[in-house]
Amino acid sequence: MFEPSPVPQIRVALVEDDVFFARALADAIHAAPDVYLHSLAVNCQQALQMLAQPAADVLLVDLGLPDGSGLDVIRAAQRQWPRCMAMVSSVFGDESHVIQSLEAGATGYLLKDSTPALIVEEIRNVHAGGSPISPLIARQLLTRFRQTLTTEAAPSPPQQACGPQEEQARLSPRERQVLDYITKGFSYEEIGGLMGVSRNTVLSFVRRIYAKLKVRSQLEAIYEARVQGLLHT
Numbered sequence: 001m002f003e004p005s006p007v008p009q010i011r012v013a014l015v016e017d018d019v020f021f022a023r024a025l026a027d028a029i030h031a032a033p034d035v036y037l038h039s040l041a042v043n044c045q046q047a048l049q050m051l052a053q054p055a056a057d058v059l060l061v062d063l064g065l066p067d068g069s070g071l072d073v074i075r076a077a078q079r080q081w082p083r084c085m086a087m088v089s090s091v092f093g094d095e096s097h098v099i100q101s102l103e104a105g106a107t108g109y110l111l112k113d114s115t116p117a118l119i120v121e122e123i124r125n126v127h128a129g130g131s132p133i134s135p136l137i138a139r140q141l142l143t144r145f146r147q148t149l150t151t152e153a154a155p156s157p158p159q160q161a162c163g164p165q166e167e168q169a170r171l172s173p174r175e176r177q178v179l180d181y182i183t184k185g186f187s188y189e190e191i192g193g194l195m196g197v198s199r200n201t202v203l204s205f206v207r208r209i210y211a212k213l214k215v216r217s218q219l220e221a222i223y224e225a226r227v228q229g230l231l232h233t
Helices: 019-031 044-050 070-080 095-104 116-127 135-152 173-183 188-195 199-213 218-227
Strands: 010-015 035-041 058-061 085-090 108-111
Touching: 010 019, 010 044, 010 116, 019 035, 019 116, 035 044, 035 116, 044 070, 058 070, 058 116, 070 085, 070 095, 085 095, 085 116, 095 108, 108 116, 108 135, 173 188, 173 199, 173 218, 188 199, 199 218
Parallel strands: 010 035, 010 058, 058 085, 085 108
Antiparallel strands: none
16 A cells, blocks of 8 residues: 655754743644654754754854853854754844844744744744744844945946846846845745745745845845846835
């Protein structure tokens, strides 16, 4: 009798000192058929010891740990688990914490007002190549990017204002449309609804955008696209 192949499991390493939040998230992970709780640490010391184990696929880290910063865990994971995608789950939504996390190597940043079920969905997202960021944070950072680009822009001839013409032609119209919606702060689900496609199709567009622009996150993609003159809004 034919037996279906088992669903590939995404191994998740969780670093979280809030017992109730960790328990709720662990329950959501256990309820998901394609996600597996690889390991759990409640502080930096345990997390650094955890990195000596075989690598997880996704590392979900709180920043405010009792014996240090989750940033140190992310940096250590970059060295010891180089293929693992790190994502922050934190109460801190200010620009400084977000930028430091991205610089340390995080590819996603979620506020703790997200439900455990949504966080599990974003674990799938980051494992598939996405870069999930809570909409509130995305809008704040995009506003800052726009202000920075406006302040730093200097008058120059049109041909020098952006990259070469062949660089501008890299993205297809649909990819530019997705990037434009991301710039405006829409979630992948919202973009799918606006374009009449599934969330997975949107993720496919996002992965192609990242590959063509040679970036790893939404913010890098937006910045690079603006530098090259691919976005004009």
